[in-house]
Amino acid sequence: MLQIYNTLTKQKSAFTPLKAGEISMYVCGMTVYDYCHIGHARVMVSFDVITRFLRSQGWKVNYVRNITDVDDKILQRAKQNDESMQQLTERMIAAMHEDEKRLFVLPPDQEPRATGHIQGIIDITQILIDKGYAYAASNGDVYYRVAKFEGYGKLTNKNIDELRAGARVAINDIKENPIDFVLWKAAREGEVSWESPWGNGRPGWHIECSAMSKHCLGDNFDIHGGGPDLPFPHHENEIAQSEAANGCAFANLWMHAGAVRVNSEKMSKSLGNFFTIRDVLQQYNPEVVRLFLASVHYRSYIDYSEASLKEAKVKLERFYQALRDVSPQAAELDNKYHSQFTQAMNDDFNTPKAIAVLFELVNELNTANRQKLATAPALAAQLLSLADSIGLLQQDPTEFLQGEAKEGEISPQQIEVLIEERKVARSNKDFAESDRIRDALLQGGVVLKDTREGTSWFREG
RNA sequence: GGCGCGAUGACAGAGUGGUUAUGUAGCGGACUGCAACUCCGUCCACGCCGGUUCGAUUCCGACUCGCGCCUCCA
DSSP: OOEEEETTTTEEEEOOOSSTTEEEEEEOOOBOSSOOBHHHHHHHHHHHHHHHHHHHTTOEEEEEEOBBOOSHHHHHHHHHHTSOHHHHHHHHHHHHHHHHHHTTOOOOSBOOBGGGGHHHHHHHHHHHHHTTSEEEOTTSOEEEOGGGOTTTTTTTTOOHHHHHHTOOSOOOTTSSSTTOEEEEEEOOTTSOOBOOTTSSEEEOTTHHHHHHHHHHHOSSEEEEEEOTTOIIIIIHHHHHHHHHHHSSOOEEEEEEOOOEEETTEEOOTTTTOOOBHHHHHHHSOHHHHHHHHHTSOTTSOEEEOHHHHHHHHHHHHHHHHHHHTSOOOOOOOOOSHHHHHHHHHHBTOOHHHHHHHHHHHHHHHHHHHHTTOTTHHHHHHHHHHHHHTTTOSOSOHHHHHHOOOOTTOOOHHHHHHHHHHHHHHHHTTOHHHHHHHHHHHHHTTEEEEEETTEEEEEEOO
């Protein structure tokens, strides 16, 4: 039975889809004004793991993740770079797709862009005005009348009076109430804009998601997800917009990934302590990053550090070492791993526990390999199949372990030559020479492994 | 101040009302010419104080400490 934690109810409960066997899911994606960082990677990978696993269980998942391609930051950055908004966003979207692909993140089923849904945004805004939930201000902006929406704050336990009292919102005489937020922004000189009943302008930040989710999934859908800083105000505002406009419940279940920290401090754009995905991938195999992210439950914070990345690398080496010496062959197996793995994942996507099960499986596989048991190929196939359901271990073991020679590193051909020389030395019992060669390779990060069948090697991080 | 989350062995990180998490590191063995890989064994634990209970790391309450959101940020 699938159980998921719901931010709205603050508890884990059995998942019930709107349509049997199907799941409609909307996840807030990137605002494309810069390269994606590890925080983005966490959201991408978390929901990728979730989607893959659900599909492996037979769920039909319709996964939508939007792109925000018009907003203040984008306009500002484009101006700084002296390029058009479109040039900037196209460039960043291409980069994002590249990053995702490298991280083995499958594309969502639909990837709507805000600029492609301006009419939908205008339509919702008009409905909200008609129903009294929004008003056009004197300057051409349109605002949401927060106090009018009864359920405001239900996702994050806010109440309107306290929000107003603590209002760190800029005083603005144009608004009826400081906590009202903008649905439509009047065009400013030289900025991109679209025609609307309230004059030329562009969408506010929250309204696009109401429009795109409605278009792709309808008024009411199963799951809405996003990053740790989105519940307030973004998702709270989405609820206010969509439920007021549509007159029905919005998302049934809300999922939020935890934060990525660096040195125990939240990683964020404003603190400037972020690492981009491409930076990290210069140093680590993409799957290392994936395993690092999956090593912690998706709702907990995760600490980014050299040590934790290295640890993920060592873990992967253990997996691939086990897989290198056997040819997987699927066969019936009567063991506990499949059910334990599935149970862990069905329990709010407990990847750390699921991965622990994989390690137990590896242990049995290694023993089977050592003892040349007939079960080894089946165990290997089982490991691959379970790992595949969360997007892990799909690389060729030897390729993973040997890696690509980086700048200045010794090539596979050179390594093979040295291994051959060492073999000769060993057969002559010239262990001094043999050890010299091994030490020299180790200096270059290459570790040798002698087996009855011969010597293999891998690169050490 | 409001809302919410967390505190597990050397480190990372799951989980459970009474029984081994898991990975890395350490220690002792096996394998090896010696190593590496691998296997076997093993040390180290549940912030603090009360309560409930036959029994609590696990449930309840207080406390201490840490963190997130409340403002653009995944």
